[in-house]
Amino acid sequence: MSLIRTRPEEKGADIPLRIYSNPICPYAQRARLIAAFKGVKHEIINVHLKEKPQWYLDDINPYGLVPTIEHNGHLIRESLVTFEYIDEVFGDSHSWPTDPYKKAQAKLLLSDFGDRFTPNYYKYYRNAQDENTPKLLQKYFKSVEELIAQNGGPFIFGKNVSAIDLLIWPWFERLPALFTHAPELKTLYSVDSVPLLIKWDAAMRETDAVKSTITPAERMTAFLANALSNGGKHDYSLLNIDGLKIYTKETE
Numbered sequence: 034m035s036l037i038r039t040r041p042e043e044k045g046a047d048i049p050l051r052i053y054s055n056p057i058c059p060y061a062q063r064a065r066l067i068a069a070f071k072g073v074k075h076e077i078i079n080v081h082l083k084e085k086p087q088w089y090l091d092d093i094n095p096y097g098l099v100p101t102i103e104h105n106g107h108l109i110r111e112s113l114v115t116f117e118y119i120d121e122v123f124g125d126s127h128s129w130p131t132d133p134y135k136k137a138q139a140k141l142l143l144s145d146f147g148d149r150f151t152p153n154y155y156k157y158y159r160n161a162q163d164e165n166t167p168k169l170l171q172k173y174f175k176s177v178e179e180l181i182a183q184n185g186g187p188f189i190f191g192k193n194v195s196a197i198d199l200l201i202w203p204w205f206e207r208l209p210a211l212f213t214h215a216p217e218l219k220t221l222y223s224v225d226s227v228p229l230l231i232k233w234d235a236a237m238r239e240t241d242a243v244k245s246t247i248t249p250a251e252r253m254t255a256f257l258a259n260a261l262s263n264g265g266k267h268d269y270s271l272l273n274i275d276g277l278k279i280y281t282k283e284t285e
């Protein structure tokens with residue numbers, strides 16, 4: 034792994050898309066997933082999330098968050114916005130279901146994800162969970178299970194991956210890391226409790242989009258365990274990713 038302190042060169046014309054990202058970030062993975070799913074040639078610039086380069090804050094994203102994407106001279110931030118932009122601009126078909134009712138169901142799953150799933154998921158990392166937290170996570174698991182059942186699986190809307198599979202996947206990919214921190218959740222995400230969701234998890238891991246963006250669970254676990262015991266410090270070398278470059282603060 035190398036830390037780089039200068040701004041990256043402008044991208045070559047043969048690479049239409051740049052994604053500012055970080056391998057631990059599930060939001061940034063949304064942009065990487067849709068780019069991979071659509072087969073869009075892109076380059077990834079990883080930004081240190083704790084020691085952000087000043088040029089990133091000044092010129093790329095005033096809030097300092099990843100993802101941001103760069104395309105045709107436009108800078109676009111916020112994971113859902115970047116996802117939908119890439120989905121619309123590249124390829125002939127969009128990844129949301131075309132049937133309006135199915136699309137509404139997908140959007141509802143996404144809305145509940147942001148309102149009910151992720152707030153409870155992150156409570157475990159702040160030690161802010163209470164007796165309702167696992168129940169709310171379980172409710173979400175069950176609602177995905179139900180949609181998979183309605184549509185025949187293995188993906189949420191049937192045989193093909195669609196937008197909602199990709200948009201929620203990064204947090205599911207990171208569940209094994211959460212379970213080492215909150216082992217009591219494991220039984221909620223099991224074959225006995227949500228068999229179709231567990232099959233979905235396995236099917237997602239077989240897709241090219243996931244294979245090309247995944248950060249191995251044991252490395253993510255090591256990274257998060259270290260961050261939790263070191264006051265949030267980020268040691269990206271624990272991810273053990275070959276050739277990983279992280280753009281960081283210009284000065285120590």
Ligand SMILES: N[C@@H](CCC(=O)N[C@@H](CS)C(=O)NCC(=O)O)C(=O)O
Nearest residue numbers: 058059060082097098099100111112
């Ligand atoms: N609402 C944003 C959230 C993105 C986000 O929280 N990214 C985190 C990393 S996972 C980040 O950039 N953190 C840096 C910081 O909080 O300063 C989105 O959907 O893109």
